[in-house]
Amino acid sequence: MVENRPFLNILTHLVLILGVLVVAFPVYVAFIASTHEPGAFVRGVMPLLPGENMWATYSQMLGSGWQVAGAPPVWLMLANSTIMALTIAIGKIAISILSAFAIVYFRFPFRMLAFWIIFITLMLPVEVRIIPTYAVVADLGMLNSYAGLTLPLIASATATFLFRQFFMTVPEELMEASRVDGAGPMKFFKDILLPVSITNIAALFVIMFIYGWVQYLWPLLVTTDEDFYTIVLGIKRLMASSDRVPAWNLIMATVTLAMVPPVLVVLLMQKLFVKGLTETEK
Amino acid sequence: MQTKRSTYQNRWLPFFLLAPQLIITLVFFIWPASQAVKSSFERTDAFGFNTTFVGLANYTRVLADPSYLNALGRTAIFSVSVTLLSMSLALLMAVCVNRVLKSAKFYTTLLVWPYAVAPVVAGVLWWFLFNPTIGLLPHLLDWFGIHWNHRVSGSQAMILITIAAAWKQISYNFLFFLAGLQSVPHSLIEAAAIDGATPFKRFWSIVFPLLSPTTFFLLIININYVMFDTFGVIDATTGGGPGQATMTLVYKVYTDGVAGLNIGSSSAQSVLLMAIVIVLTFIQFRYVERRVNY
Numbered sequence: 272m273v274e275n276r277p278f279l280n281i282l283t284h285l286v287l288i289l290g291v292l293v294v295a296f297p298v299y300v301a302f303i304a305s306t307h308e309p310g311a312f313v314r315g316v317m318p319l320l321p322g323e324n325m326w327a328t329y330s331q332m333l334g335s336g337w338q339v340a341g342a343p344p345v346w347l348m349l350a351n352s353t354i355m356a357l358t359i360a361i362g363k364i365a366i367s368i369l370s371a372f373a374i375v376y377f378r379f380p381f382r383m384l385a386f387w388i389i390f391i392t393l394m395l396p397v398e399v400r401i402i403p404t405y406a407v408v409a410d411l412g413m414l415n416s417y418a419g420l421t422l423p424l425i426a427s428a429t430a431t432f433l434f435r436q437f438f439m440t441v442p443e444e445l446m447e448a449s450r451v452d453g454a455g456p457m458k459f460f461k462d463i464l465l466p467v468s469i470t471n472i473a474a475l476f477v478i479m480f481i482y483g484w485v486q487y488l489w490p491l492l493v494t495t496d497e498d499f500y501t502i503v504l505g506i507k508r509l510m511a512s513s514d515r516v517p518a519w520n521l522i523m524a525t526v527t528l529a530m531v532p533p534v535l536v537v538l539l540m541q542k543l544f545v546k547g548l549t550e551t552e553k
Numbered sequence: 554m555q556t557k558r559s560t561y562q563n564r565w566l567p568f569f570l571l572a573p574q575l576i577i578t579l580v581f582f583i584w585p586a587s588q589a590v591k592s593s594f595e596r597t598d599a600f601g602f603n604t605t606f607v608g609l610a611n612y613t614r615v616l617a618d619p620s621y622l623n624a625l626g627r628t629a630i631f632s633v634s635v636t637l638l639s640m641s642l643a644l645l646m647a648v649c650v651n652r653v654l655k656s657a658k659f660y661t662t663l664l665v666w667p668y669a670v671a672p673v674v675a676g677v678l679w680w681f682l683f684n685p686t687i688g689l690l691p692h693l694l695d696w697f698g699i700h701w702n703h704r705v706s707g708s709q710a711m712i713l714i715t716i717a718a719a720w721k722q723i724s725y726n727f728l729f730f731l732a733g734l735q736s737v738p739h740s741l742i743e744a745a746a747i748d749g750a751t752p753f754k755r756f757w758s759i760v761f762p763l764l765s766p767t768t769f770f771l772l773i774i775n776i777n778y779v780m781f782d783t784f785g786v787i788d789a790t791t792g793g794g795p796g797q798a799t800m801t802l803v804y805k806v807y808t809d810g811v812a813g814l815n816i817g818s819s820s821a822q823s824v825l826l827m828a829i830v831i832v833l834t835f836i837q838f839r840y841v842e843r844r845v846n847y
Contacts, residue, residue, distance in 0.1 A: 403585035485671035
């Protein structure tokens with residue numbers, strides 16, 4: 272601080288505390304709602320202090336789910352979300368690091384063409400090619416499958432760029448030394464390039480895991496079989512039936528469970544998360 | 554574009570390494586996008602038997618359709634309000650965190666986690682708070698004589714999705730503003746302080762102008778976010794309604810194509826959206842290049 276201004280310091284803390292509370296408030300209310308019995312929402316204003324029904328609600332949702340709404344148990348949806356997020360994160364990293372390695376460490380015909388084909392994916396987010404992509408996935412018989420859920424989201428220009436930028440900063444001597452020692456390109460990739468890229472891989476993993484977890488539009492289109500519902504999609508299905516039976520406690524328990532894994536990833540790996548976010552820049 | 558000074562000589566290996574990404578890109582990106590372009594020039598009859606080439610008819614119809622033009626205007630208003638709301642709150646938080654040195658990390662942790670909340674979930678959270686029957690906020694608004702029902706009032710529905718979308722984006726903007734603030738040279742601030750500039754004046758005449766690359770970058774990213782990633786927020790809360798009061802461009806592509814099965818019109822809208830993404834990406838890359846020289 273440049274100079275000491277006690278009043279301004281107190282004001283700063285007040286603004287920050289207020290900001291933190293406003294940001295956290297909707298989640299707090301949702302969690303509180305999940306600890307009450309269904310009867311608490313019939314009339315009046317929503318409760319703001321915890322109820323006593325927490326264990327019953329969560330064990331019901333995790334165990335059998337909410338049959339009336341036609342939603343599968345939450346553990347199944349959490350498992351689907353985890354599979355989807357992990358496949359997307361690992362898949363994106365694997366295919367991007369290989370293609371970046373090819374682009375940086377080899378000279379071959381059509382190199383620029385390959386680069387441009389990858390670059391173009393930046394301009395085609397799934398939202399603008401919804402129907403034809405759905406048609407392709409349907410033709411390949413991949414509706415209601417993990418492959419259909421993940422493959423169309425897995426190509427990523429940003430990850431390829433990030434690895435390309437990083438490989439350009441790796442000292443030339445590493446590659447030359449490994450070549451003098453008689454190592455071929457794949458041995459260099461496996462034993463030298465991968466180990467030095469590990470922080471970048473981890474940072475990217477955090478961002479891509481969250482990207483995969485929060486997907487909604489795509490699962491909405493390609494999964495009609497409830498065995499493949501992700502948790503984010505499941506919430507929407509629960510709400511669709513809530514006009515008849517407002518089971519707020521069950522919906523909000525699902526909402527809470529849907530937030531826990533990705534939020535934990537961000538909080539536990541905050542340093543990698545910030546690095547990943549500021550370096551992928553998207 | 555450069556490679557390393559010395560490269561490997563291998564005829565097939567690079568193609569083999571590129572194959573997974575190129576195959577996925579061709580099958581799931583380029584081919585569908587070209588199909589969208591193709592069917593935007595065609596009309597399919599009601600039974601799906603006959604497809605005829607109609608030239609620009611789909612485009613002229615879409616661009617003459619008042620509901621499309623309304624969605625365009627609404628998307629613009631939505632983008633601007635979400636961007637302004639979340640960026641100004643994020644800047645306020647970042648400036649405050651940048652002032653408190655000891656507890657900066659603590660506050661940062663408490664502000665970044667909404668990034669991990671899915672847009673649908675953000676929508677559901679605010680939808681619950683604004684629930685007209687039991688919601689807390691409508692009760693509070695009642696004291697001020699405001700009757701809240703976003704199922705009836707289009708502008709209230711718009712406010713609801715704006716708040717939900719902005720809430721989720723604060724953490725992203727906050728992190729970038731904080732990084733920007735931390736790179737402002739300390740000597741400039743000290744010099745201004747010695748000259749007697751108040752903290753308020755120092756912020757507006759030194760810090761804010763120096764932040765302009767970050768601000769500009771965030772503007773583009775936020776507009777991109779609001780246009781494409783808020784599908785979940787809208788689908789969870791208003792479903793485009795009441796009437797068409799919260800129908801954005803992306804939501805309209807979805808409703809016309811998936812629910813309405815109007816493939817020609819939906820494809821034309823997709824192609825127009827692609828054009829918007831291309832412009833935004835282009836601006837973003839121009840900016841990134843400029844910042845490298847900065």
